[in-house]
Amino acid sequence: MLHLTRGKVTKHDVDLDRFKSITDSLSHVIGDQLLAATARKSVPQL
Numbered sequence: 001m002l003h004l005t006r007g008k009v010t011k012h013d014v015d016l017d018r019f020k021s022i023t024d025s026l027s028h029v030i031g032d033q034l035l036a037a038t039a040r041k042s043v044p045q046l
Contacts, residue, residue: 014038 016022016038023031 012042014042 016034019031019034022034
């Protein structure tokens with residue numbers, strides 16, 4: 001995830017345990033929803 005504030009860029013890496021198994025077993029749509037929810041919860045912490 002990249003965050004831009006006043007010309008400064010910050011990069012944040014997130015490692016989701018077992019993400020591949022989630023997308024393989026539940027679908028890529030669910031995986032996309034998980035990524036979006038994780039990003040929404042992470043942004044206020046930046």
